[in-house]
Amino acid sequence: MKLLSIIVSAITEYIETGAKKFEMDTTTHPFTKLPDFPKVVKNSHGFQILESPKGGKKIGLTLAADSFDGVHPKSLIFIQDMLTAFFENHIGIREVLDFPLPKHTVAVGFAMQGFEVGDGTGKFYPSDGNQGFTTYQKISANLQAVYFTSHRNQEISFLSGILYFPALKGRAKCFLNDRAAVHHVIGSREPYPLQDREKSHQKVNHKSYGRFCSIARKRVLVDCSGKYVRHLEYDHFWNTWKRTVCEECLVDSVLYKWEDPLTSQIASRIQQADDTIAVFNRDTGCVLEESPKVKDLKEFLEVNPDVNVAPEAALLAKILLGDGYEGRIGGKINEHPLAEMSSHKDIPTSSTSPSCSTSDNNFSHPLEQNSSSDDEDYSKLETEEDDEFEDATEDFEPSSSGEDSDIVIVN
Incomplete structure (x- = not known):
């Protein structure tokens, strides 16, 4: 029995x-x-x-x-x-x-x-x-x-x-x-808190990272030890690791750009706001009476190349505009435009000249006032990958050549 x-x-x-x-x-x-x-x-x-x-x-x-x-x-x-x-x-x-x-x-x-x-x-x-x-x-x-x-x-x-x-x-x-x-x-996981993939412990030390692949319709482990990135998968029948080529992950590896979650969150909130933001003419230093709306700022600056964002709204503008607009943010504002204009008779004073109203000099966006608390909030999450933990991918890290691995095209 x-x-x-x-x-x-x-x-x-x-x-x-x-x-x-x-x-x-x-x-x-x-x-x-x-x-x-x-x-x-x-x-x-x-x-x-x-x-x-x-x-x-x-x-x-x-x-x-x-x-x-x-x-x-x-x-x-x-x-x-x-x-x-x-x-x-x-x-x-x-x-x-x-x-x-x-x-x-x-x-x-x-x-x-x-x-x-x-x-x-x-x-x-x-x-x-x-x-x-x-x-x-x-x-x-x-x-x-x-x-x-x-x-x-x-x-x-x-x-x-x-x-x-x-x-x-x-x-x-x-x-x-x-x-x-x-x-x-x-x-195949994302590090918590989320951080720049290029600076993560796993990418730097083990030449791999995790992401969700819409072609594979699941989270994948991406091997980047060779010239081109590939999925690293395990064949459970043969008990062996293999690499597979994926078009989506290949394109993602080239186009990937880190975007701070806090910055993108604040920018999204700003884009929905209907408030205005202070701008001034760089040549005269005069703050314009008619300020553009926050959501229209980028378009406004492109149409008006002689206009900059006022210094007091610089942080807000940096979050909203991103890279490429450094020269259009901040500068010297004329604190006493009327007195200066009266001492220079050759300066035109027609109605077509930029208005020098200083009533907007103390402009402060409501979302900007809260940015410091948002920064403090998120700073708790900004920690680097703890090196005390042994990276679990180390034990099965394959050779960088990958010449003996199976190559499968994922459509």
Whole structure:
């Protein structure tokens, strides 16, 4: 009877292994509002955070009953080794990983840079208190990625954490596949807080970065170690990494330009404003009585090449106009135009000359008054990628030549 049970378990594991690899190669699961927990996790008895004073709340364990003995021991060793490698340079976290995980651990969650584990399975929150919502994506039968989307910017979802469900005895394990999947998910993420891709730790040190590709219709890991960028993907059937050419990512690598989220947010608000902005004539130094509306400023300056934005509105103009208008912002304004004009009789005073009303000299845009508080707000998010965290793509970084890799054209 025991022999029959062993045979059945072996057959079941073999069949599930093939099915799992096929699913990982062919299926991109959708994002959901709720996690897809295995039955053993739904019936769990407790949740424990592996917290240290130096490391914070980075790892969470979901536990079954103390008597539960269904988890495969090698599966627990596998995830503990993964965590040890990921937090290799984070002394505080390494301290709590010096001891084996409980044998009745049925789920392990670990947070990414900038996030911490919450009070339950699959819950991760930004360390800076940023508000938003969470979505989940199934990667394999044993893996789920957790994403955070800020209310401030809903265009990008940041990887906040990863959930691993240890394989049960007699079920498919596929450690190599899950390991590669974890590396790919981490490597294809955007850094949090969002930063210039060209200056990111991953791009500078490992010649790769993550982005969403509309052709592939998923997040991709982009390898930029060669002359042209290519997707770096894992073939779960053959257990090997390969590169694929993508037209969209190639064009994006050439046209990419970093745009500060705060600047673009303020500029968007300004564009919708109906207020005016002070301008003056460079030749006479006179502030014009009729000021253009904020949303029409760029067009106004192009039509009137002898006009500049008043110095007191310089910050607002820089945010609104961007690069290329440095010479059209600021300058010397005539503080006493009437007195100066009376002392120079040769200066024309016709109605066609620019008016020198100084009533607009104290012009201050309402959005500009709030810019300092916006800067203080965002400064909390402007942190560089923490080098204490081991970049997960390092373990599988391919050779830069890529001559032995498969080349596939993605249409």
